[in-house]
Amino acid sequence: MAAACLLVAVAAPAQAEGEADDLWYYRDTGLADLHATASGEGITIAVIDSPINPGVPELADADLIVHEPSFCDADGDGRREAATATTERATHGTGMTSLIVGNGVGAGGQPGVQGVAPGATIRYYAWASEDLDACNASAGPGSTGAISQAVADGADIISLSLGGPDTGPDELAAIADAVRSGAIVVAGAENEAGPLSSWPASANGVVTVAAVTALQELDAGYEVYGPGMDVVAPGVGIRTLQGPDWTTYRARSGNSAATAWTSGALALAWSAHPDATANQIVQSLLRNTVNGEGQLERVDDYWGYGIVSARRMVEADPTTYPDVNPLIVDSPDAQPPASELLPPPEAEPAPTTEPDESMASDDPTAETGVEVNPGLPLIPIVGAVAGLAVLAGIAAAVLARRKSPNHTHEQER
Template identity: 30%
Template sequence: MTPFSRAGGVVAACAMAMALTVVPTVAAQADEGTNWWYDGFKVAEVQADGWTGAGVKVAVIDKQINPDLDVFQGAHLTVDDRALCKSGEVRVSGSDVSDEASHGSDVTALLIGNGKGKGNVRGIAPDADVTFYGTGPADTLGLCDPAGDFDGRSALGEGIHRAVAGGARVISISQGSSSMTSADDEAVAAALAAGVVIVVATPNSANEADQTWPWSFNGVVAVNAFDTSGRIQEDQQIPGKRIGWKETTVVAPGVDFPSVDWRSGSWIISGASLATPLTAGIVAVAAQKYPKATGNQLIQSLIHNTGTEEHELSREGALGYGRVSLRHVLNVDPTTYPDENPLMDKSSGRPTAAQVANAQAAASPVPSASPTHWSPSATPGALASSGGGLVVPLLVGGGVILLLIVIAVVVIIVVVTNRKKNKSVGGAV
């Protein structure tokens, strides 16, 4: 994982954030570096049934993006041009992909790509409403000086804060850092309290064990990558070693993919960075199909319905709760699971359950004053002095009805009395 940090901490920039490996290969292997996950998940069949993430808001927090690429044409893509770092622009324009924008463009294309352009990258949730929040290009020293005060939040924490404020249902983050603040705890707590599912990549090397923010946080879905054989990805800095993390939540496809910057069939990319948007996309599609499901229930469904067969909930080392499954998740109604986040027991202890509960309480609307009720001592039909707008027409309506009843009674009495008089007179005739 290649990190960035707040001012004062010197760490590497997000260049190819999460150490998205670029592996040279021969032309014959170019055909193997395809969207193999697309066929494996039978995404075309799922999308033909209408499950495309339509109407679901997803936030991507990364570095830079080029929204002009062919792969994004027709997609619901919004770019927040306010860089999270002071180092420059979020948006890159033109038909080419710069090195700074390739990572952000790659991970976003795996969500909403249309299959056109270099690499023919397809998205797992092509109709989702995606907003991209970028750090902007880092300088040569790899410093990320937050672009504002951000109330003490780091640049990543500010990205989460903006995503929640923007109404995101799912947040996809394919980068990380070793520097975080207590205000970042509050940002994650607020997101969890709002029912937002945060999906984050784990490091691609054991050499990056200190890069724990934000994947190690409570309530956050931590994702690693597996290859076409279902094996965990190889450590990208230590040859011959596969990289796994004890607190991985799930694993997803992320090895030997084509890039939106595909170069004549001679480059493939790998990493947890790629597995993350695919996992976030599964959550988004499930949210579309089951709109009443809470964020907690969507996470419950994600971890209960791994693999292709029914099974009891269990963890398996570096695989976490298992390999994600688009179709399996879609086949089960998440509302059948408890509305509880099952990932609140991580060793970091951040944020605490109390912080999430406090954030939820703070976000809850304050109950309005009790409406003024009519009582026998009140004048029928009178307006309440401080009741809500709905109370007023109800009281007025009640007064009209009561008045009509009184008039009806009077009319009946008069009619009956007149009838008695007429009978008496007539009888005399």
Template identity: 30%
Template sequence: MPAAADTAPPDYLTAMKAQEMWKVADGSGITVAVVDSGFKEVPGVRSESVLPGESMMEPPIEHPDQPYPPHDDFDGHGTTMTAAIVGDGTGGAPKGLAPGAKIMPVRTSLGTPMAFAAGAEGARGIRYAADHGAKIINLSWGDYYAFEELKSAVKYAQSKGALVFAAMGNSGEGNNANNLTAMIPGVIGVGAIDETAEPLKLSSHGQDTDLAAYGSKARIRCKENTAWCVSDGGTSYATALASASAALVWSAHPDWTANQVARVLIETAGSPDDGSKRNDWIGYGAARPRKVLLEKAGNPGAPDVDPLDAPAPTNTPAPAPSQTTAAPAEAAAAEAGLPWQWLALGAVVAAGLGLVGTLIVKRRRS
């Protein structure tokens, strides 16, 4: 991976009119829980932007006194997601889309040899976030083994008024394993696009894709979380930007509910080029919070009605992206330090056990 100083990623913030939006709202007053690998204090993220948070990791039996504080991150994935939302743009870091928001880091075993426990830890983390004031919960990862626990935790968070975003996955060129968390009713499944608004080939896609956001070349933590580099951010990064988009809208309209924030993001999304209402690659389109903040577009509608709680439009799934060059999904995920390899492994195991048919089903929207 080239150093960030040597290669500048596309300026997606300018395309999104971030500077203009920040004059209306910058995310202030909104807490985003990043349930991930933790957060490490690094150049580019101000400490005042990050709350104390909590760690869900259990110490190993042989080292019962081993602490795993939330403000640590072996892998750098959670730190990257945090910076994508609230980074200050210094020291090679990205400038966050919602710089006035607060991040609640909730640490799991992602990025460690204990990653097999991350699903159950994440479920506990979701409940913690909901109980401690998080309006938005960002899940830039997926797990097959703890699906029922995650489903229950997400429903609990929704009962507390939280809005949940989940990455679709980065295996669009492989087995296209979708993150099962995205199929839970009310969860916003996020796909990834590039700077031309074309879907990334590595982006997992399917009927549970609801929105998309930029996920191509971006500034991410690399080299075991010791530096900022430039690489594909994938659907993980896209999910962080979708969460940040929601934070901007909610900051401008603090009296809205999660359903209303989700509804206006869906209504104002950049719809597919073929004229369809949605497709399996980008869902209802790329998140465009500027439409809400600068153009006053979008009808928030009923506060207690899930905007996804309706029959999905019947349309032919979109064809594959038009790009002719893209790294294989597995290589891209590994390069960006994204924790989807074990998600894909879970899909293989589930298939071997005959579980895929019972787990990967059409999300009920009615």
């Protein structure tokens, strides 16, 4: 069985002179103002990634629940590794989690990572070790087990900053179960320019994300394209705390960061509109991009529906949108198939008929009427009546989805 066994790598380019600082993803997108009314509170995001270091300053007051042990048995001894670590291998997962719920408090008095949705609950699942190829999860591929556990734990959003070239029936079944359960699954496209092909980003019904720069341009290293591309989001030059010393910050880039940013933005919108369904929140994501006008209109196969706008999603009322996931494609080539992504139809109740009842008065002195069941109409009788039969029948039947890239968009401030 092929498994998704590679984390989406992140590069660490030097920050050019005059380039926006590595907190642009927070400042330039208006998140500080949004947090006055929405923080992600009440929304649970499952992050499935490398081991995590929950002791970093950014996560000191986060609502963070780490599932122990991890879903990885790297040395094959039958015992899964710990989900937490303080080595460099925890950098990726710690960075993605901080990008979602970080409090902005940095190590050694430095500016810290500011989270997109600091009030959200994070349920964390580690599925990989430093040696990814040696990760032999004891109960099937690690990512599959982690996704299934996230669904069982009631995750509203599942953030998957991971990817691989192959998949199998168990992986597809886990994704299908997640979408069918009502969770929003967000996955990063591969960190390599070219057609979208990695799993789980290419899975049917999943929100697929790629990265844009502070200038709202597609980075040459991350120009992934195809009909399965859905949105782009901040992901180039993002502030990240680096292990193993956990005192150094670097500007890192990749579709992983764009995935975490989008997951946080979805949580903001959902916390502002708690009565909306998962499908309606996805509708809002696609309709209310930076270039969106409230309609489901794709830009092209590079930008998908456009650049994610947390502000527009918070401002728009998603409950006015159809309760339908517009990313589910009903096609023979779509995997998982659409039929496995939709909840089973509600059973139609069988028609019921009240039994016939015959009623007769036992009172020989009754001359102007008869006693009847209070639930039935009273039928007046003229004259002396010895008996009367009343037939009553009451029946009820209840019932009832993309080529030339346009490389810039105006930045929302």
